[in-house]
Amino acid sequence: MRSLINYLIQSEKLPYQINWNMIFIVYFGLIQLVHSLGDIIIYVLYSEKTNSKFVTDALNSLSDTINQSEQIFDVNFIRMASSHNLNDILDTNINFMIIDATFDVYWNRIIYEYTENNKIINLKMNFEASYDGEWLFFLHNSADQHQEISELILNFFGWTNLAIISNDLPKNVKIVSNIEKRLKNQISLKVILPDAINTGRISSLIRKIIIPDGIQMFFILEEGENFEDLIENLKKEKVYKKGAGVLAGSSSIWAANEDGLILYVEKGLENAESYSEYEILAIKHFTDMILEFRSRYSSSQQSGEFDSLLLKELFESNTYQHKKLPAFSIINIDSNQKILKGEVENSSFHFFNRTFIFPGNTTVFPKISKTEIVLSIASGSTEPNGLTNLLNSQNFLGSLYAQWVMNNSTDLLKNFNILHFETDCGANVYDFDFYYNCMSPLKDQLGVTFLSPSFSAGAVGYITIFRKLGLEIPHCGAGTRVAALSNKAEYPEYMRVITSSEYFAVIMAKSLAYFGWSNVAVIYSDKSSVLSVYKTFVQQCEILGISILNDADKRLIPQTYLRTNYTQYKHIFKNIYESKARVCVIFMENPYAWHAIEGFYDAGFREGEFVPFFYSKTGGVQSISNDLEERIMKRKKLMLGSLSAFSDEYIGDYGKQIKSEIAQAFYPQDPSYKCFSFDAFMLAAHGLDYTINKGEDIENSTILNKNLRKQKFEGCSGTISIESSNNNRNSAPINLFNFYYNTTDDTYYETSVVVYTPGSSIPFNIIQKVTWPGNSKTIPTDMRHNNFDCPFEKILVRNSSVGIGMFLVACFTIFSISGIITWIIWKKWKIVDFPKLEKPKKIKFADMMVYLVIAIDFFQYLYLGPSSSSVNSVVAYISKAISVDLEGLIYFKGTVFWIAMVFTLSAATFSIFLNIFTVTRFKNIFTWKFCVNLRYFADAILPLIGNALFIPIISFLLNIFSCTHATGDSISDTYLDKDCYQYCWKGKHLAFALLSIIAIFIYMPLTVYYRPMYQETQESLHIKTMPKYLIIKSLAQVFFVVLKKTMGFYQPEIHGFVYLVLFLIYLWIILRVKAYNYDKICLLLFITMLMVIWSVLFTSLANVLKVTFILWLCFQLTGWVAIVVWGAFKAKKIQSLIITEKGMDISILFKFMLGKVDASAISKKEINFVSKKETKSTSENKGSLEKVDQDLVEIVEEDNASKELKNSNIVLCINDNEDEENDETARLDSNRKFI
Template sequence: MLFIVYLSLIQFTQSLGDFMIYVLYSEQTNSNFVSDAKNYLSNTINHSEQFFDIEVIEMVLNQNLADILDTNLNFLIVDATFNVYWNRIIYEYTENNSIVNLILSLEASHKGDWQFFLHNSVDQHQNIAESVINFFGWNNLAIVSSEVQANLKIASNIEKRLNKKVSLKVVLPDSIIEENIENYIGKIIKPEGIQMFLILVEGGHFQYLLGGLKNEKIYKKGAGILAGSSSVWADGEDGVIMYVEKGLETATSYSEYEFLAIKQFTDMILDFKLKYMSTEPFDLRLIRQLFESNTYQHRKLPIFSIINIDKGEKILKAEFENTKFQVFNRTFLYPGNTTAFPKISETEIVISVASGSTEPNGLPKNLLNPQNFLGSLYAQWVVNNSTSLLNNFYITQFQTDCGSNTYDFNFYYNCMSTNKDQLGVAFLSPSFSAGAVGYVSVFRELGLEIPQCGAGTRVATLSNKTQYPEYMRVTTSAEYFAVILAKGVAYFGWNNVAVIYANKSSIIPVYKRFKQQCETLGINILNDENERMISPGYLRTNFTQYKHIFKNIYESKARVCIILLENPNAWHAIEGLYDVGFRKGDLVPVFYSKTGGVQAISNELDEYIKKRKELMLGSLSVFSNEYIGDYGKQIKSEIAQAFYPQDPSYKCFSFDAFMLAAHGLDYTINRGDDIENPLILNKNLRKQRFVGCSGIISIESNSNNRNSAPINLFNFYYNKTSKTYIETSVIVYNPESSTPFIVMQQIMWPGGSNTVPEDMRDQNFDCPFEKKLVRNSGSGIGMLFGVCFSIFSVSGIITWLIWKKWKIVDYPKLEKTKKLKFADMIVYLVIAIEFFQYLYLGPPISSMNSAVAYASEATSVDLTSFITFKGAIFWIAMIITLCTVLLSIFLNIFTVTRFKHVFKWRCCVNLRLFAETLMPLLGNALFIPIISFLLNVFSCTHATGDSISDTYLDKDCYQYCWQGKHLAFAMQSIIAIFIYVPLTVYYRPVYQEVQESLHIKTMPKYLVIKSLTQIFFVVLKKTLGLYQPEIHGFVYLILFSFYIWIILRIKAYNYDRMCLLLFISMLMVVWSVLFTSLANILEVTFILWLCCQLTGWAAILLWGAIKAKKIPSLIITEKGIDISVLFKFMLGKIEANQIDKKEIKFVSKKEITDPDQCKKVDSNEKIADEEKIEIVIEDEMSDEKVLSSDNVLKIDENEEGKSDDTTRMNTNRKFI
């Protein structure tokens, strides 16, 4: 068989001679191909000899091929019409005439024995494209095709075959111009975030397409470009990979691409002819046979070259034949001048992050900064795994390490200049003010306009959108925080604070705004104006330099200190405050930003950690709200798990800053805008509104700040249950809420208390020494007990002496009905007052019933619930008390000695009346208050040292005891008590002797016993009640019960009903003391105590009412005039003498001098004009007579005068 083929080829070479190649074209044929065809082919396919003649003929309608072709010649036809109609005409002609037909089209509607395709088929092109894509493992592919039918078919078939790997198919119109391709890419291709491309377009459009991909920043590191064979002649970019029909790799134009395809077939002829050196004309059947032996199914053999453009050259990397790769060089160059295999099929977007820890000039590393930016790392993971955000894109971070907390221009500039080409489309600025401002300046110097998103900084200067349009932040401004600080101070009811702030451009505006807000709210800043500012870089090594500032805060006595310093400088300031004397409970630090929690009390020497713990536990801090709502809580939990054991604090804001950039990029891409355009991206970032981990994120339209956002008040404390240090949100300030301050949980204040501390250290301890110096004084307490019981002892002796005089005196029982007089009313009043006084002398009841407690204090003149008897007020009250004692002593002496009998002047008569009116109050109602208040001067139970001279007066800590002023008042009080008590005890029985109008008489024995008992109860209250209130309650109950038993035996009054009333009031005291004592021990609720109290009192009163009905009422009040009678008098229906039925007697003026000689006269009896007529009204229920000097005077029956004998004169129309 081989021999036969060989003979045929010999015959073929012998018949081979010059022949014609007809190149037929139509209107659809590329014009450049037509113009270049004859010259190019003549020079290319003939080698060194002219074996072929070239004729290029245009096909026109109604044209017969036989008419235009010279059939006398041997010829080939090259079908370059690219037209279905002409394909069919040429096919029929060549098949009928046995002429070889070489077709440039990839597909034709007819196939015959004489047809040969110069290019591989659509299926073969599809197969190589699929194989290369699978070889590289690309996914998320975009196919860009021209409108050429073959390319469209390849694209459609690959889309069906690869299915999920193809995310986008784009057809570029043939009419598209270069200027529109970039816009086409930006609007259609770029928003999809695709990085892998199969490009099936002709060379011209391919060149434009690559330019558009570069301009849209798609052609970069991580991208993959696979171009079809028809793009090979275009000038490609480094990194492009092409599959090309073998032999066509060197084409530099479309015409050359097609000419090389023709040349591959003509070379078969010429090579064979030259090989066998034949000059004879050839037989077309042998040419067909030659072509058939070198093609596959009348097509060019399916061998493709895989080439890679590197430095502008097309480098052969592999060959593909029949699904098999023969790789010559596995190192491929990809877009972005990288040999890294682009496994990620999504488009990479770079966001740079200032997450480093290095600081300039050799300063210590800022370890907080990289920890804070862990939130942005987690946000990157969230975005790259999101199905709704930036699909087909993935974000990477470029982390810079050029400073964060301390700014140095040269350091920042030199560092960033080496990184400026890798910063991506946006930059996350640090949360530290100096670094944030510094990066803005350096970026401007470098000519970088990319948007900068602040991840937590609050510096006021960056709020200005006009000055810093490239900047925005996810937190509110520092000045907003200053306002919240001041409002928070007012919320806790604090009116006084101290302030310390850093001499820093970012902090000074905050201080000024805080100061302004304090003035508006009426809050006082106590430390001196020029003693508030320290270095922004303050460290403990600077303590000596700034000690005077800390000392000034200490001396201001402010407990609340606003610390406007950034961490870690604020921690060193806390150490300074400790070193000047602050201890646990002395200080409530309120920090400008979060304390840092555990970070503040770790990684330091023990001595510094001790100082920080003592003063920082219980502190407050304000900071933008982190982890709000369900989404915020979810992110917090995930961050805590992702970066365990890192505390999730501070990481929310870098998370939100990254998410702001991501949302802005997504919005920009979906709009078809260029994310590489910083102005467009900046504008779109400011339009975003989304839910972040710190709530709803949006940027104010007129500034760079986040819209008003909730602010957290954090509390740093030690949790005894979990045995961990916690900094957690306790109050949220929401400006949009009807109640701006929302309490989340109870605050743990310094010292472990849940009660809001006073704003001043020892606010109720206005003393010239620190409260912590105060101690209980054993000598002072002993002196108090000694004085009190000495007074009681002296009182007991005096009482015994008075008892000897009055014990046998008794008053007859009241049996006759009497009219109620003023003196009787005082007796009733004294019982009521003493009821509350006895309650006061018992256990404290203020915690149970404030109303009863206030009444008890008021009646005992212990007005501590109304007036603070401290300092000067106490001494004023002491002087008033001593004056009252002096007045009481004088009136007692005046009354007892019957001074008016010696000097019968009118002033003495008036003084007597004044004494008789006032003395019942001074001697009874004020007896307990006076004794109690005078004993206060001996209350020196606390001291600042061990000596008795170190004790100070409990009511005035500025006054040390037993010296100077105190000693003088103590002596006066002792003298006053020793004079006042005997006279009062003596006067109480005497008072009744001089009160002839008094019907209700108090038994002298009861008065003496009462005096002694009251003194003892006061002494007991001032001693045992002060130190052992629980025991005092029960002791008082026992003694008071014994006191009642004594009273029942001696009978207190001459009036049974009054005795009953006294007994009822004392039973009520016993009941109240009993349940109050039990309640104080058992911690009974107020409701239960009140129920028991009221139930007992009601039962006692009910029993008393029943008992009172069995006792006759002998003290009555006279019924007033009937109202109807008064109306009749006003209408003139009755006379005046008809209103009062009392008997009227007329006496002469002479008889007035001797009232006993007054006689009754007839009302019609005439009396001489020279004698003044006096009207005397007699009252049958009274022993008194009242006279008037005017016979026309109308006398009210109720205006009865009082006389020490029987009658009192009244001249000039006055009663005496």
Template structure:
């Protein structure tokens, strides 16, 4: 039996004996009754206290009890007796002292041994204000409902737990109700013996850490020795060690307080004394502040009537002296976003790829996805793409205490495996979550249980490629792969599918694997392999190679002779976006040539409305360029997988710091990410669901680079497995699927054999310039004999004819044709190049290959008719032979020959010269040269020889006749007002022949020199236009000069483009159109100021009058005359206006008003006669 006398050794002597009664019942704890009785009876032996116990079984038992006592202690411990005792004390005027605070109202004669619950709340608020806690949790069995209204200005979360809760219930309560909130400042109030269990649960759930704050507003600290706890306990009760001692000390404290009054014989006086020295019949609120330090309770201060006094410093959990006042709990994780590759060049990509994860963590924190929690990141740089055992291990040793609960690991398989090995050696098994890591080994959950990835295994990509090959009906392919985990796994999966199909990989199985990180210096090792692949004539190349090695590999293929039509590349991941950062113009040109039209397969990202929302937010921070966006979605989803796993773990009431629990819960997640539905496949480390994108590599003129264009998707969860949004644009800009073998109609030899043919070029030069000389001589004779005449300038307004508008339209047509045969502008101005190619019928994808010969045959057939019509005109057969056939032929010749002789002049010459354009060969012999337009046709033999001879003869016949007839049709046509000087037409014909010959000979080898000659020739013609005025209509002279200036401007820009190698498409396009715009503006201004229109159109006949007359209505002569007069007046006004303009510019007016009146009178009388006849 524990002796309680130690609690009151210092109790003062009193003058009178205190008579104490004790009420108890069946609900009273016998140990409590014995403890209180024994303690109080210690005073009886000294004559100070007289104690008497009364058993109460019901309210009726209270009648007549305790009349002889001064005070009564209520130990009935039941709400059943609360009302009875209240009435008893009031009726008998007995002072009743209860050890339990009242649940309801109490009488004026009732007092309580313990401080009121309200005062505990005030003490808690005083302490929380001192600690500056804005948000905290209160755990109590009664506080929530009774006192919540007192905390309107506080951000407090209330929770309650029963006094009878078990340790398991307490653990679950802390895990599922408290820890999940993220709040780490916790107050436990009046929970009796459950307080010890709650404190133990807080420790079990790892909440006794730095940054946490634990306050107890409890009866005592029995059984609690966790360092950092801060408790406020009723003053004088700090030393209680169980519930009984707590109540005993409370009773003795109150008795001591009463004995201090003195004479207790008067109940009324004693009651007044107690009322004056208590607060609402409760002891004055004074609390001791006790802090557990080094396992022992230490009084560090007190709270008295809402005032706090601190005598000693406070120690908080984690042995921290800093006041924990954060309302957010930090979750520490690590991220492998370093750039160091020990022994190799640093790589910024591993850092850039984690932009998505960084954005995700920021998004999680800002949106309170984990309410009450925030991520803190430890950035690691222990090998970005390369694993070095010593470097990686030493690096992680320095960071091991700050790695947190999970690692967002590298995108590179080697680095991922290295991270796992290093952390295992340090006995750290936190989950590793990757965004892009390919490779089969890491898919093995048994071998790498701590690893998982949100990116589909590269083997899946290989399966999609196989499906596409099957759809395209390709039976033969060439494949290369690099010696890296992801590439090797993808290739082996592809090879397995091929072996079980009718498709074959034609290059040697021992000549397919190349080094990882391929460089140009490796070409000597693999040159024979690449040449063997080219010799197979198979067009489809399946490459399992990662950037940047893949670019060097393709460049070396280019250097070996591969060109665009030789290969269609298929890639198992996205590669083209990397080219945007490439600055080497030579590399860009090679890759643009070979990669254009290729196809690549990769996992689709930024899917759906959620994906778009996340992408928009991401781009506001990191930009919208392809190199900033591609793959960042998977990095984002890797961080979101971790966040969802932690959230799930917290809601389960489990500890996310437990590696096994977190790993298990991460594998249970299924959520919507920016890349679609994210989940981990059971029994694997791979993502289970993924939509694959089918991308087509195209060219962006604005940025002068290739880009990836989404054309379809592969979705196993969809009704349609493969769904194309639009057609693939292949290497030749066609949408039809190309053959997988380079066959008939294409070059029947390896492109690497092609070289310049001096013999073929010599014949081309000889024939071309021979034709120029012969034509020039014949033209000289024509100009001297027939067309050495002048034209009359148009000075007066004339009635416009349809032929006049055609004459003006030809100026624009000639401009497009000159543009087509000038220096190439197609590299930067596709639109103008396309229009000009149409104007000269020189579209490469239409007039190449076998189709070219159809155009040759059409031209030769047209020239046969040309010669026939020429003889009809020259010898006037229709006059000599009164024959309908010759008359009809002449009429048709007048219609068709001006078109063939003017608009068709350059196209006809171009097509016929293409037949003899044999300046490339695959050997030294002339017979090994081939036609540029159709490399399947070798020159100067067989069919080509016949076509070449026919073309030469056709040119010799056509050119002199065309040069003769161009001025003939212009001057013999009386229906046209706009005339051209014959000598200008002849000179223009010679210029066109000269330029087209240089286009077929000099241009291909010397682009800039050709541009210079081209510019000089047109400068000469500008001088000719200004000096001689080739047209009799000044507006035509003006716009011919403007068109020549525009041609020179375009040629100058194009020549500079090929010299400077500056490939910013937008710059050249802007310069070209700005120049043209300035020239057009100047031309329009000059036309308005100096060159009035001399062409007009008549007012049409008034149909209403004729219509009335045709319906039988009477039409008066006055009405007809009025209409004629209106026409005449309007025409006079037009003439007067033109006369004023022409006079201001020095023109003489030949057409008088009287002449116009005579013309109108005659025409009017003719119309009147027509009406009379009706």
């Protein structure tokens, strides 16, 4: 009958006209009839908001569940509708209690008031209520009790960096709010999920919030399918894994089936498999109290029945403030089973088993608050075939330090811990079987990124093995430069924090040019990765004009060259020795490069004669230790003072800080090479941080690889970023290291001395002065000018004070004789002068030679000043070529020197002959055809020889006196600097010395005498050079040559400034005596000399300050342009008197071609020097114009150049007084344009 009534009440198909009140009257009448069948009537009141599944399940099983074996409870279900009145449908005359399952605020209040007024037990299923009642009891523990138990368990576990995820039910929101207040230091994230949230949004939440915060400890208050979806998403995003911890609330028990979950559950509800069971078991908890009490009550009273008051007292004695007593069970899901681990009552734990299973099927208690990310590193020292490589493991100490920095960072990956998984499967020697067998067992432990070794064989080998094992994780290279790994298409999984070896080759070639070296030798190993480097280097040398002196077929050497192979490869070392090259670029790896150095020593190189330039760092003190004394001695002699190129380490303040910290952390190890493994680790860390914050999966190798290539950050070696088109670091600075011995502290150093920064306005920056071989601070020459292809040992060589003294005496004797000759000629020419050029003249070939001489003088003055080789070798080469400095262009040593000496003496002799022929007027006596031709030849060639070759001839002939070294103390022990096989002042040297003395003493006076005399003999020459200027110029040039040979060699830095002072004095004297009879030429000379002064000043400063070529060039051009602009402005104010004939008007030619004019128009010679505008001058100027026109007619008719010149007073070349141009003709002439 009860089922029938329940069906009628629940049925949605009841006729509309049914009277509900009548139904309930009949219903309760029937209840009275059957009251004797049960002791307690239970009314379950529900509404449309009640879970329909619960209603269905409760209808089917609630009565059986709570009654157990005997029928004690009569359960009735009533669906509340808006038309119901509890007073009408419930009879207060019988004993019953109500279970409020409406979950409706309206009915909650109605039922509450009804039960309070009628003193009826009200068991409320949901405990969120803002009121308390005398007859109101709650089926579940309160929110405060849940908050207290969850807080207790979380503190017991000690979890921090905790995320609380809850649904939006008021009871759970209250729990979360209370826990957040009390555990605020442990909670990193609070998330309230709406009931209707979809799986995609949960997944996005995990990727973009939970994972970036490194959260792996969770407290979840969710139930049913939502709980299952949340756990599934945590698994999908790889958060629910080893190291994580998840605590769930009581209402999650029926949906909890994932191993590793921990739940606290209201006692008695542990076995709930659904929401319905969860609530039914909660009801059963109270009905079990009644059954237990009834059993005791009946046995003691023998009769009687339950009434509401008795039930109230019973429930009050078994609850706390009308709520369930705070008793919870702790459940752990293991193998999909709910295992009871313990209980909590009155805030006290009682464990049955303390071994918990956590996510990832581990029993390790997850107390670490940070998520762990694994990076694998090839940091081992074991190599195939029993070899060891300690250098590799030492280099990776930088990565270990980066791990410590990263795990203590508050900015980057602050909620994560990076773990190193170290492999020991090889680094520098690759063997497939060894690598494969070693790596196969480790394939599942390698993490998300692999730090590749700094050796090319190992780096490429690991890529091969990873591909074979099916692993696609990115490789971050810590130091290898092999060019093949630049190929992004072939090695897409690879990237490195240094640049390609081919880039190094380019910078090494540029470094040679930076030091002013244009001649080098080179050797390279037969290692495949080195071949492309060598080819790139050779190409760059060709571009820069650097010559490789040793034979191309004598440069290749085995990559594993040992000292025992010297005899086999002796010809390679000997070829370099015989090439006279001092600088040798060595493309070999250590330690084999050390063996090659011993080969160079055995071939004859000694200290100071050899500057090795290594492809990688020498290894510093390691290269000269732990070996036999003889071998160490050879390396010390040739390696100290060497250079090496490698990527710059520890740049800037941050780099210096890291260097200091690494040095302290791993003392006493050298921090060198460790910066690159540090930066490789940081590249991985930045990429991981970027990927996590972007909400992407770090275990997706494609995504992580792409994000690693997007990074740009400040590492210990500068700004780190990867080029988009290849695997190399972008714009990596390159260091030049200097290996030297410091005598002050008796220590060997390999220190960065120069940094090349691409893209910088000053690419080469000097950190400290290079210490060259022999502890010299002066840049050595690229050639062994003082090489020891000599018949005696170098140890016997010493500086000869006698030889140096004789050389200085010879130089200054020649200068003194020059002075005497100058004085004699001065006596003849001092009163002779040429009148100023006042009338326009048509330019002749001899006039053009004056311009050429000024240009040659300009470059020779530059050459005689400070050398520009240290600034730029190309500029120095051009200057030497234009100034006819054969010594600077050709290597004059040995046989070459003697051949050049013969040619120089021949040129001097020929010049002497022509000078005698001209000066003695023989050309006017003999009228033979040969003599006539010789006369014309002398007139054409002598000005060039006398000006262009005067300095080179004097300079080269002085070399015969350069005997500054000796093998003993006697003057007879001195040998010629240009040929050590020739001892001085005996035999061939004495003969050539005497010939040179005779040649100089005849050639120099005749040339000095001929220069002013030439001006008189040339009738067609309009631009006359003043004799006084020529005499002073000759004396100055000889003095400058002597200064260059002496001070320029022994004190080059001081020489520049001394030369500058003397040149200023020279310029002042020239301005006093006036150089030419034509003002514009005087101005041109003044401009070129100002340019020389400007160049000498900044070249001297550049040599001292070691500025770059670009900076020097900017200053040079700025000054020159300013001087030229000023000169052009001044030139406009000076009348042009040297003119060229105007060419035919091209428009007449076109008219002739079109038939507009006849042939007479183009055959007519017209010279129109005056514009039409000028012909319209005023009548006051007519007389002046007629005079000027008459002068122009004289030019056209080419009147004899022997016309008597008017004597006039001589004025200074540079006349700033424009007031002297007073007459009308001068003003008009200055406005005319002569072509």
